[in-house]
Amino acid sequence: MTTTDSVITAVERQRKAAGRYLIFIDGQYAFTVHEDVLVKHRLMKGEQVDAEKLQLVLEDEEKQRAWSDALKHVGRRPRSEKEVRQYLKRRQVLPSLVDLIVVKLKEQRYLDDADFAAQWTEQRIYSQKKGRALIKQELQHKGVAPATIQDTLNQVPAEEEEQLAYGLGQKKWKQTSGALMDKKRKTAAYLLRRGYSGQIVGNVIRRLQETFREESDGDDDEELWDLSDA
Structure with missing residues (x-):
């Protein structure tokens, strides 16, 4: 790529990449830019370019590409700010540019x-x-x-969370073989692993035991289900 008295000799639309253009300088392929960068810097056939202008073009193309990548990333599913920063870092985007993109995403309500x-x-x-x-x-x-x-x-109603836990507990209880204490232990452990609080798990186990009272063999240890600190 020449540094002085260079001329754009061709501008071609890139196939299978909407909005991107191939730039040829002095008869040779130089780089590819987004349409917005093309328009901003008037990259047309016959236009003269120098090293300073080319540097500005490449910087704007880097910004445009990083912005486009960020939009695609948040468009696939909602993202946290940390996730976006980590993604752009993996794409080797400069930290200063990451900060600018995050601010812009927040301003346009893509990131909250x-x-x-x-x-x-x-x-x-x-x-x-x-x-x-x-x-x-x-x-x-x-x-x-x-x-x-x-x-x-x-914002999550506690009664709704407990009812959902109860539904899961019912399924686990029915799938679990063995004595009453086995059902209680395994169902409680399952619900705790899924992130339900000790208080909710204790309530669910008591409700299940009442629901399936006919299965009770008399082996009832109420202290086992005081899980409020779990």
């Missing part, structure tokens, strides 16, 4: 950790039947602020 936490929680609670403890861990891993996590989880 409060909205992300709310959507994540709703999907985990109602679709995947997970409890608050597990969801809290997941949101922490996603980089959501503790206060935002707490505000989000506070």
Whole structure:
């Protein structure tokens, strides 16, 4: 690529890549740019370019590509700010440019950790039947602020969470063979692993025992189900 008195000798639309153009300088392929960069810098056939202009073009193309990648990333599913930053870092985007992109995404409402936490929680609670403890861990891993996590989880009605846990507990209880104590232990352990609190698990086990009272063999240890600190 020549540094002075260079001329754009051809501009060709890139096949199978909408909005991207191949730029030829002095008869040789030089680089590919997005349509917005093409228009901004008037990259037309016969236009003279120097090293300084080419540098500005390449910088803007890097920004445009990083922005486009970020939009695609948040378009696949809701993302936390931490997830977007990690993604752009893997794409080797400069830290200063990452900061600019994150600010722009927030301004255009593509990125909002409060909205992300709310959507994540709703999907985990109602679709995947997970409890608050597990969801809290997941949101922490996603980089959501503790206060935002707490505000989000506070919006989940405790009675709804317990009812969902009860539905899961019923299935597990019916699938579990053995004595009453085996059913209680295995069902409780299953619900705790799914992130339900000790209090909810204790309530569910008592309800299940009452529901399936006919299966009781008299081996009843109420202290076992005081799981409020679990």
